[in-house]
Amino acid sequence: MCVFQTAALGLGLLLGMPLPALAAGSPAASSSPATSTATAPQTVPRTILALVDLREESTIRLSRIHTMVELPLNHLGLSVVYWNVADGLPDLSRYPDLRGVVTWFAGEPFADVGAYVAWTARAMDRGVRFAVMGQPGVRLERGGKPVPLALTNRFFARFGLRDDDGYSDLTYKSKPALADGMIGFERPLSGVLPGYPLFRKTDERFVSHLVMRRGDDPAGDSHLVVTGPAGGLVTDGYSRYFDAEYNRRQWIVDPFAFFRDSFATGDLPKPDVTTLSGRRLYFSHIDGDGWRNVTEVAPYAAKRVLSSDMVRTAAVEAFPELPVTVAPIVGDLDPTWKGTPDSLEAARRLFALPQVEPASHTWTHPFQWAFFKDYSRQNEAPFLERDGGRKPGKGDEHAAEEAGEVSDIGRYALPRAYLQQPFDLDQEIGGALDYFTRLAPAGKRAVLVQWSGDTSPFEAALAAVRKAGGVNINGGDARFDADFPSITGLPPIGLPVGAERQIYAAGSNENTYTDLWTSRFYGYRNLVNTMRHAGSPIRLKPFNVYYHMYTGQKAASLNALVSVLTAARGQELAPVAASTYARIAEGFYTTRFEPLDGARHWRVRDRGAMNTLRFDGASADTVDFARSSGVLGQRHSQGSLYVALDPAVAEPVVALAETDRADRDPPAALPYLVEGRWAFSGLSAEGQGQGERQGFRVAAAGYGEGAMVWRVPRPGRWSVTAERDGTRLWSGAAEADADGRLALTVPVTAVAPLLLRFRPADGAAG
Known part of the structure; x- marks a missing residue:
């Protein structure tokens, strides 16, 4: 060749x-x-083992480590795997690429703290670093039995600390005796500070980043944030600020600096999914929800123009230099389901454009993926009389969303949009990809599955994508703006689901900006704020324009989309198809040095x-x-x-x-x-x-x-x-x-x- x-x-x-x-x-x-x-050669270790207690957090997807820690670790070039400590302690020989362990417990998960302390000691002796956030898990055994202080201090000694068996619960006289640049990242230490244990530093190889002092007596200094040769520790209450009223989180500790020092990543080459050819990467993808809706935009409404055709005219054809991946729902197109000649032709017109990549938003649009993990047609029977298909009535303009994420996530009226045939996973994944490949011009192939509904696919669904030769994306709901003023609103690159991996979108769709498509239909224009904050002062995410076809239904939402695309047009970007980003993201996890x-x-x-x-x-x-x-x-x-x-x-x-x-x-x-x-x-x-x-x-x-x-x-x-x-x-x-x-x-x-x-x-x- x-x-x-x-x-x-x-x-x-x-x-x-x-x-x-x-x-x-x-x-x-x-x-x-x-x-x-x-006989693979020795490589630079990039894996971080996250210990979680799923008796307390229920799912990895919603855990503190996944939602807060994994993004900074990914940025530092590290890949995270998870272990549920409810199943015991892991065998570290299963992780030949292991660089470190991270924990963030809220309680005391171990029935035998002595076994855990010995396990951590063996791991550290072989060079594995630990980053401990929140409760360390060594003060009480599960059930509330106190742990001898001597045993607890064996653990803290690994971080250069000694617990003097004291606690400052009234902190109005406490103030920082030392708070370096690692402290106050998104939220300064202010107001009533959390109580803290009295940690004395015993090893000068460790660097103290936050030292609290009671009154004016240095003898009462407590070292609450430290990093050193074994890793790092942040005392509970001093890693993040949580606003329970608004469910908002902000980092007190700089997570990039803390994990960089804890896991010694300064000289580590970092696979970067945000950049191509020296520029910030751009991609855009559309979920097919609302494909057949009639636009309300004048004068097209009178001509009964479909929302999908409206999007094509205003946001795709008008921006030929910006690629977009279009993922319809087969049920919206196929005449044997709920498709029409117009909806089918709308897909052909879009797929024919050179900047459009065909993709799949599944066959029947599942809303609740967990419902289909152990599928039974019998379990679906109560919903069959409420099929999400169109039942037009007098004066019906088909303007209401039928197959989109417009209900409250997790509380859909139906498990999927189209119920007329039993659920078939192979049809839902590989069958839909084949359908759209046949619909596209010769030479174009649909390989990307854009998850529908709650975007929480189970392991077998992800495996079906891989077996079909495809890649996957969606989920994450990335926000970083005035309403979500923290990097904690940005998800990591992906989520492990059993032996498979879900790849998250890099930006949130218009649902989170429009109260689940119920109000503020102009809200998607605020995407530019998330993209700006996610690109500077450090580049954390590509520029991703992700939306649904029902954006073409309303003038406010369509204008917002056009304003976002216009902003993207004016930036220095390297545009690619969405499937390309998914492949790049997969490459992040497999790369070895x-x-x-x-x-x-x-x-x-x-x-x-x-x-x-x-x-x-x-x-x-x-x-x-x-x-x-x-x-x-x-x-x-x-x-x-x-x-x-x-x-x-x-x-x-x-x-x-x-x-x-x-x-x-x-x-x-x-x-x-x-x-x-x-x-x-x-x-x-x-x-x-x-x-x-x-x-x-x-x-x-x-x-x-x-x-x-x-x-x-x-x-x-x-x-x-x-x-x-x-x-x-x-x-x-x-x-x-x-x-x-x-x-x-x-x-x-x-x-x-x-x-x-x-x-x-x-x-x-x-």
């Missing part, structure tokens, strides 16, 4: 574009976990479609291209170094070095990408010249015109051509400045991959 073909296949997988042979034989596919050998000889030198394995690494606190660092391979480029942003990997290289090697200047693109002997709107693959030298006089070529694909910046070894004029299948589509020239910064825009479509050729303008490169 030629270099361009290889690069194009890698780009097709990366962008979710219709290219042949993506299922096997592509470079990205060859880096899947299944190809790893039985093999340390190589020398400092800061790694081989990247099993990354799937994940093609960006991030190094934090790296303003003075650069890629050492002489010791690296398979690296497309680099860019400094927000104090971090973002490294773009080449999808055409299955196992790239990344090495870092220091640079003298942090205010410009670091020099290199080879050309490299600084940033671009498109995805790139297969970067290689080309032509007869040598060194600075040599040209290069790269495959590229993406949406909209191809704005890009390269750092080239030679300043001056460069000629650039874009071709596809040997036919030149465009040629132009651009000037590299004195620092070798070559900025240009290629004004052609790249939905199908292009080959770009760069040559010094004097032609010496051949």
Whole structure:
């Protein structure tokens, strides 16, 4: 296979574009976990084991660690797995990639605290770090039996502390004797402070971040937040602030700093799902709810235009440079269910647009996924007389939502929208994907399942997506704005469900902005605030525009959507299909780093479609291209170094070095990408010249015109051509400045991959 073909296949997988042979034989596919050998080399540990007590929290999905801790851990490059301590203590040999353990108990979960203390000691002796939030679980045994202080202090000694068996419950005379930059992240210490135990520090290897003092006597100092060689501990009540009236949470401790120090992630390469080609990643996806609703927008209402057609006209066709993944419900389209010729044709028109990716919002739109875990038609019988299908009456304009999340989540009137046939999991998942693939133009394939209803699929449903060759997304309800003023409103990348994994959307849909589609139909315009806060001062999420087809029903909601898309159009983004983001997210969990000889030198394995690494606190660092391979480029942003990997290289090697200047693109002997709107693959030298006089070529694909910046070894004029299948589509020239910064825009479509050729303008490169 030629270099361009290889690069194009890698780009097709990366962008979710219709290219042949993506299922096997592509470079990205060859880096899947299944190809790893039985004698895998030692890798940098990235797994954090979360101990939870599901007798108290009931589900991992709603646990404190999942809803608050996992996002910061993901940002630090760490993957979280869960263990329910109600089942005993885990065997750590099951976790060969284990870096640390995190706990956040509300009570005392252990019947034998001595066994737990011994277990933690064995784990720490083998180098496993612990981060302890909230109750440590060692003061009382389950049932309320007190634990001897000597045993409790064996545990605290591992964090450089000793419990002096005192407690300050009246804190009006207490004040911080020390509160460093780790304290007051979103909420300062103010008002009536929680009571606290009297912790004396016994090991100076640990750093105290918060020390409380009673009155003016230093002898009463208590060290409430510490980090050190074994991990870190935050005393209960001093990690977060909780407003019970509004159900709002804010961090007191800086979770990024605390977990960075606790798990020593400063030098860890971090797989980054927010960035592509040096830019913030963008994707958009639409759930099919409200597909057949008649719009209320004048003058289209009089013509009985469907909401799905209204969205196509105002929000899809009007933004051809912004890709969108469209997921109808089969029951809304298929004439043997509740479909109509108009609803079916609306899907065909959408799927035919080059920027649209077909996807599935299931066959019958389950509302309560748990209902179908152990499905019985008999259990569904009481609902059959209340089928969610349309029953038009006199004057009915079909404007009310039929198959959408418009009821209170968890209290739907029906378990699914369409009940006329028994539930069939294979039909619901693989069957729906096949249906939409057949409906789409040749070359387009539906691979993404966008979860419906409560977005809480059970393990077998997730497994059905994987077995159908698909990927999944939805859930999470990401908010970070005036109503949700905390990063705790942002979910992690995904959720483990048994042996499977659900991938969350990066933004919330309009339901959370419109009181479940009952009021404030303009509310979705506030998405831009969440996207702004989730992108700065640190980039935590891609820019995700996620909504339902019933947005096209009302003028206020449609105008809000258009305002969001207009805001996205004005930003520096790298747009991809939603299935691409889901694949990138999956790659976060599988990526492994093999340390190589020398400092800061790694081989990247099993990354799937994940093609960006991030190094934090790296303003003075650069890629050492002489010791690296398979690296497309680099860019400094927000104090971090973002490294773009080449999808055409299955196992790239990344090495870092220091640079003298942090205010410009670091020099290199080879050309490299600084940033671009498109995805790139297969970067290689080309032509007869040598060194600075040599040209290069790269495959590229993406949406909209191809704005890009390269750092080239030679300043001056460069000629650039874009071709596809040997036919030149465009040629132009651009000037590299004195620092070798070559900025240009290629004004052609790249939905199908292009080959770009760069040559010094004097032609010496051949």
